[in-house]
Amino acid sequence: MFAFLLFVSDAQNAFKVRLSIKTALGDNAYAWDANEEYLFKAMVAFTMRRYSTKTTTQISNVLLCNVTDRVSFWFVVTDSSKNTTTVPGSEVEAAIRMNRNRINNAFLLSDKTLQFLKISSTLAPPVEPSTPVWLIVFGVVLCLIVAAIVFLVVAGIQQRKKKNKESTERENLEEKGEVTITIENGIPCETLDLKAGHINGVFSADDERFTSL
Amino acid sequence: KHLQERRQDGAAEGSARQQEMEKSRPLWDNPVQFVFACISYAVGLGNVWRFPYLCQMYGGGGFLIPYFIMLIVEGMPLLYMELAVGQRMRQGSIGAWKIISPYLCGVGVASVVVSFFLSMYYNVINAWAFWYLFHSFQDPLPWATCPLNSNRTGYEEECEKTSSTQYFWYRQTLNISPSLEVSGAVQWEQALCLTLAWLVVYLCILRGTESTGKVVYVTASLPYCVLIIYLIRGLTLHGAVNGLIYMFTPKLEQLSNPKTWISAATQIFFSLGLGFGSLIAFASYNEPSNNCERHAIIVSLINSATSIFASIVTFSIYGFKATFNYESCINKVILLLLNAFDLEEGSLTADNLNEMKDYLMATHPQEYAQLLPQLKNCSLEAELDTAVQGTGLAFIVYSEAIKNMEVSQLYSVLYFVMLLMLGIGSMLGNTAAILTPLTDSKVIATRFPKEVISGVVCFINCIIGLIFTMEAGNYWFDIFNDYAATLSLLLIVLVETIAVCYIYGLRRFEKDLHTMIGRKLNWYWKVMWAFASPLLIISLFIFYLTDYILTGTLQYQAWDGTQGQLVTKDYPGYALAVIGLLVASSTMCIPLGALVTFVRKRLKRERVSTVA
Numbered sequence: 001m002f003a004f005l006l007f008v009s010d011a012q013n014a015f016k017v018r019l020s021i022k023t024a025l026g027d028n029a030y031a032w033d034a035n036e037e038y039l040f041k042a043m044v045a046f047t048m049r050r051y052s053t054k055t056t057t058q059i060s061n062v063l064l065c066n067v068t069d070r071v072s073f074w075f076v077v078t079d080s081s082k083n084t085t086t087v088p089g090s091e092v093e094a095a096i097r098m099n100r101n102r103i104n105n106a107f108l109l110s111d112k113t114l115q116f117l118k119i120s121s122t123l124a125p126p127v128e129p130s131t132p133v134w135l136i137v138f139g140v141v142l143c144l145i146v147a148a149i150v151f152l153v154v155a156g157i158q159q160r161k162k163k164n165k166e167s168t169e170r171e172n173l174e175e176k177g178e179v180t181i182t183i184e185n186g187i188p189c190e191t192l193d194l195k196a197g198h199i200n201g202v203f204s205a206d207d208e209r210f211t212s213l
Numbered sequence: 214k215h216l217q218e219r220r221q222d223g224a225a226e227g228s229a230r231q232q233e234m235e236k237s238r239p240l241w242d243n244p245v246q247f248v249f250a251c252i253s254y255a256v257g258l259g260n261v262w263r264f265p266y267l268c269q270m271y272g273g274g275g276f277l278i279p280y281f282i283m284l285i286v287e288g289m290p291l292l293y294m295e296l297a298v299g300q301r302m303r304q305g306s307i308g309a310w311k312i313i314s315p316y317l318c319g320v321g322v323a324s325v326v327v328s329f330f331l332s333m334y335y336n337v338i339n340a341w342a343f344w345y346l347f348h349s350f351q352d353p354l355p356w357a358t359c360p361l362n363s364n365r366t367g368y369e370e371e372c373e374k375t376s377s378t379q380y381f382w383y384r385q386t387l388n389i390s391p392s393l394e395v396s397g398a399v400q401w402e403q404a405l406c407l408t409l410a411w412l413v414v415y416l417c418i419l420r421g422t423e424s425t426g427k428v429v430y431v432t433a434s435l436p437y438c439v440l441i442i443y444l445i446r447g448l449t450l451h452g453a454v455n456g457l458i459y460m461f462t463p464k465l466e467q468l469s470n471p472k473t474w475i476s477a478a479t480q481i482f483f484s485l486g487l488g489f490g491s492l493i494a495f496a497s498y499n500e501p502s503n504n505c506e507r508h509a510i511i512v513s514l515i516n517s518a519t520s521i522f523a524s525i526v527t528f529s530i531y532g533f534k535a536t537f538n539y540e541s542c543i544n545k546v547i548l549l550l551l552n553a554f555d556l557e558e559g560s561l562t563a564d565n566l567n568e569m570k571d572y573l574m575a576t577h578p579q580e581y582a583q584l585l586p587q588l589k590n591c592s593l594e595a596e597l598d599t600a601v602q603g604t605g606l607a608f609i610v611y612s613e614a615i616k617n618m619e620v621s622q623l624y625s626v627l628y629f630v631m632l633l634m635l636g637i638g639s640m641l642g643n644t645a646a647i648l649t650p651l652t653d654s655k656v657i658a659t660r661f662p663k664e665v666i667s668g669v670v671c672f673i674n675c676i677i678g679l680i681f682t683m684e685a686g687n688y689w690f691d692i693f694n695d696y697a698a699t700l701s702l703l704l705i706v707l708v709e710t711i712a713v714c715y716i717y718g719l720r721r722f723e724k725d726l727h728t729m730i731g732r733k734l735n736w737y738w739k740v741m742w743a744f745a746s747p748l749l750i751i752s753l754f755i756f757y758l759t760d761y762i763l764t765g766t767l768q769y770q771a772w773d774g775t776q777g778q779l780v781t782k783d784y785p786g787y788a789l790a791v792i793g794l795l796v797a798s799s800t801m802c803i804p805l806g807a808l809v810t811f812v813r814k815r816l817k818r819e820r821v822s823t824v825a
Contacts, residue, residue: 018552020558021558022558022559023558068555069555069556069557069560070551070552070555070556070557070558071558072552072555120366120367121366122365122366133347133348133350133351134344134347134348134350134351135347137346137347137350138343138347138405138406138409141343141347141409142409142412145409145412145413145416146412148416149412149415149416149419152416152419152420152424153419153664156419156420156662156664160662
């Protein structure tokens with residue numbers, strides 16, 4: 001009765017807690033019973049003690065109420081030095097924020113499965129290396145491609161220089177007449193191996209002018 | 214004396230021609246390289262991101278009927294014709310059409326202009342693929358979770374409204390502006406990826422067919438390896454069967470919808486890459502005795518088979534994604550109800566959800582009514598019905614599916630490498646279409662070596678492509694994607710078909726093919742070239758023109774960050790002007806080319822007559 005009055009009058013200092021044990025642990029889920037409630041009260045008392053050294057919160061100072069099947073309930077922390085008053089919500093919130101990790105670990109849960117509804121958890125930032133990973137991969141690929149391009153271009157230039165030297169040598173040999181390529185009308189004979197060289201269109205037309213015998 | 218003069222002139226001309234042929238044309242090492250190059254060019258991103266969408270929209274399995282009919286009536290004949298023209302004339306697009314008729318040099322120029330537009334914007338897709346590929350080496354994948362907001366109490370607002378994959382695409386990749394008018398600055402990360410993409414393309418085309426011929430072995434075969442891996446993975450995913458059944462059930466009533474047949478014809482037409490000049494360029498490097506008839510049939514069949522294969526993979530991925538989203542939605546509803554009514558965990562499951570909802574509505578009507586707006590109606594059909602195409606499918610839907618798979622980094626890397634291979638394969642064809650006429654023309658080829666010409670083309674394209682890396686770049690990309698090639702290509706291929714059949718002469722072409730291949734031309738090809746294909750192209754052309762005229766103002770989809778979804782907006786005036794310019798600059802080349810040739814011939818005749 002006393003606790004109920006506290007919850008009603010100091011609603012702003014009360015916090016709703018929601019646990020999702022089955023979601024978190026699956027087959028290893030434990031049942032929520034009076035022992036677990038005792039552990040919760042102990043953790044909250046521990047949190048308040050760690051937060052400010054001057055408070056001497058006892059387990060009996062933490063009051064739970066309205067436990068449902070969901071596993072959700074409300075709790076308040078009373079101040080033992082001043083009777084029938086509750087610790088301000090802001091202090092409780094700050095305390096829990098500071099020790100959230102310890103509370104989670106006591107119940108094998110996480111921020112998502114052990115929710116303090118009014119206390120938003122600060123999400124852990126993702127681990128970011130100093131240089132973004134993509135730039136590293138980009139740099140590697142870029143160096144490979146540029147190296148390949150430079151290699152091909154240089155090889156092409158060398159090939160062309162060799163070809164130029166070869167063709168000038170060939171010209172020199174032709175002038176000396178040592179080349180055995182038969183040339184007719186300035187055209188090497190191999191390329192003349194087409195019908196155009198063997199059949200002369202002009203003469204075939206002339207044949208038709210003569211009457212056939 | 215007259216005879217002697219003619220013989221001397223003939224000898225002089227003959228020697229000039231022999232000197233040209235001494236500097237022999239580069240050839241493919243073997244016919245396999247040619248087939249692989251054509252496959253690598255034709256099988257591109259459209260097979261992966263456009264065909265599954267069409268299949269879904271126009272009757273599922275039933276769409277295959279108009280698709281195959283169009284393949285046989287339109288695809289194979291036109292592909293064979295382009296390859297035959299290239300192989301016979303042994304020149305790039307400008308030179309080839311000039312040989313057919315000097316008045317048709319405009320057709321070749323139009324092809325080069327369209328290829329130039331295409332290569333400008335197409336490589337941006339490769340840049341995006343590189344970006345996603347480089348980001349796949351992280352755990353967890355960056356698009357798997359939303360980033361935190363500034364005071365670390367929750368996630369970024371924009372990311373909350375939409376999904377993390379959409380947020381990664383629109384905000385972290387594109388950094389898209391709310392409309393076309395707001396240009397924004399060049400995104401340096403995208404600019405770097407674009408530069409890398411152009412360097413890779415340059416590396417592949419550096420030495421002409423010598424290098425391209427080796428590269429196409431990889432770009433043609435690697436996508437198939439990845440698709441097979443994805444097929445096996447996709448079919449074993451939970452819920453994949455839902456997607457396959459839903460998509461492939463034929464809805465034969467769609468066959469009576471004319472849009473189905475038009476979409477099938479359009480898809481075949483653009484999927485094979487006709488009219489760009491790339492096929493002519495590739496075929497010009499063939500031996501004259503190459504059997505291009507067989508190759509044309511092989512390439513078109515492989516292209517269509519790949520489309521169907523890719524859509525099987527895509528539909529199983531769709532099914533997986535839809536089932537996953539449906540189950541998440543159900544779980545969210547269950548959690549909401551559990552928390553609101555403080556019920557025991559596990560009392561609400563997917564099976565008893567509906568009964569429990571009724572029960573709760575009866576026992577706690579007021580609280581239930583308060584909760585009702587948040588309770589979404591989860592439906593598997595609604596998830597499956599979201600039809601996506603284009604970059605949305607490739608980069609959003611697939612990455613969403615990948616993030617939910619085990620070993621997601623591996624699948625992500627494989628997928629984006631496949632996208633890169635498909636994109637680079639198509640880019641090789643595009644750049645070949647631009648470079649072959651340039652290297653064929655004596656004016657340019659004698660002064661500059663091949664490497665310099667390729668380098669200049671890549672550099673110019675890269676600089677212009679920086680427009681697409683600005684914040685509004687994706688909107689400009691959509692403009693180019695929708696309008697740069699569509700109408701112009703239809704016109705170009707129509708003029709090509711008419712030119713080959715009626716100006717060059719079908720009989721003359723038949724004789725040329727007989728000397729090249731050694732077999733007589735089947736009557737089927739002749740009928741298709743002379744009547745069926747031109748009629749089909751004309752009807753497509755008329756349909757698109759009337760569609761553009763009837764819709765009035767053109768609109769586009771803009772991303773609204775505050776709402777977290779796409780909104781429709783009208784194009785501003787200058788964007789419409791750019792669209793008009795894109796279409797006009799390529800189509801006007803055809804009549805302009807004819808006009809210029811006519812004027813030149815007239816001037817030469819006048820000069821000759823004044824001399825005589």
